[in-house]
C-alpha cells in the first residue's frame with residue numbers, strides 16, 4: 001500500500017483518526033513506542049524510536065535556530081520542566097493552560113469545546129456518531145507533582 005492510499009484509508013468517513021491507528025503507524029515506522037510497553041506501558045507516555053529521535057532533533061534544531069539564533073533580542077535558556085509551583089502561577093500557566101472538554105457518552109471520544117462546530121455544541125451532539133455530549137468541564141494541561 002502506498003503512503004497516499006494509506007492516508008486515504010485511515011481518514012474514512014470521520015475527520016478524526018483514532019489514536020490507536022496513529023500509534024500503530026508510528027511504531028511500524030520507528031517514530032515512537034509506548035513507554036514501558038512490555039510491562040503494560042504508562043498511559044500517555046511514549047519513547048522515541050530511531051526515526052523519532054532524528055525528527056525531534058531536527059525540529060528542535062530548526063526551532064532553536066529560528067527563534068533564538070536569528071533574533072538579536074532573544075536569549076536561549078533551558079529550564080527544568082518540574083519547578084516550584086509558584087513559578088507556574090506567576091507565569092500564568094496554572095490559570096491559562098486550561099482546555100474545556102466534552103466527552104461523547106456513546107463513542108467515548110473527547111473534544112475540545114473550541115474545536116467543536118457550534119451547532120454540535122449547542123445541541124450537545126457528537127460530531128462523529130451523533131451521541132450525547134457531556135457538560136463541558138475544565139482540564140488543566142499542567143502536570144501535578
Ligand SMILES: [Zn+2]
Nearest residue numbers: 104107126129
Ligand atoms: Zn460519539
